[in-house]
Amino acid sequence: MKILSKSPTETKNFGKKIAKNPPKVLALKGDLGAGKTTFLKGYAEKLGVKEKILSPTFLILKKFPIEKNYFVHIDCYRIKDSREILGLDFKKMLKKNLIAIEWPERIKDILPKDTLFLNFKIIDKNKREITIK
Numbered sequence: 061m062k063i064l065s066k067s068p069t070e071t072k073n074f075g076k077k078i079a080k081n082p083p084k085v086l087a088l089k090g091d092l093g094a095g096k097t098t099f100l101k102g103y104a105e106k107l108g109v110k111e112k113i114l115s116p117t118f119l120i121l122k123k124f125p126i127e128k129n130y131f132v133h134i135d136c137y138r139i140k141d142s143r144e145i146l147g148l149d150f151k152k153m154l155k156k157n158l159i160a161i162e163w164p165e166r167i168k169d170i171l172p173k174d175t176l177f178l179n180f181k182i183i184d185k186n187k188r189e190i191t192i193k
């Protein structure tokens with residue numbers, strides 16, 4: 061499935077839509093500035109996250125309490141080896157939380173089989189094509 065977003069708001073709204081039936085692990089691929097974090101702002105809001113979702117420039121992982129568990133935002137941009145994520149108790153984290161991962165290609169050897177992949181592509185200044193796999 062493919063959608064064309066014509067603004068950051070449309071991308072956030074698409075995040076809200078996916079959050080109605082969230083996968084345990086969501087992987088967001090796409091170039092710098094393609095809209096992964098923008099999508100997650102809407103996604104996290106709908107999951108019940110009260111804090112603002114930011115680009116975790118220096119953070120690899122941030123946990124936000126939601127109803128009975130956590131929404132975990134992971135950014136693998138600076139990761140060189142998936143062991144860096146495994147070292148953060150990733151396997152245990154998968155058990156009960158909802159996880160979203162930017163730059164998942166860096167850790168694809170440890171992603172569960174049922175991970176939902178989204179691919180963000182920059183079409184022009186305000187247009188993004190989002191593909192769901």
Ligand SMILES: Nc1ncnc2c1ncn2[C@@H]1O[C@H](COP(=O)(O)OP(=O)(O)OP(=O)(O)O)[C@@H](O)[C@H]1O
Pocket residue numbers: 065066067068069070071090091092093094095096097098099115162180185186187188
């Ligand atoms: N249709 C759109 N959807 C999402 N973002 C858009 C859109 N049009 C313009 N933008 C702009 O593109 C930028 C997307 O930035 P964002 O931080 O979401 O990207 P990212 O994929 O998370 O990048 P990074 O890999 O650096 O984390 C924002 O500045 C946003 O305002």
Ligand SMILES: [Mg+2]
Pocket residue numbers: 096097098115162
């Ligand atoms: Mg980002």
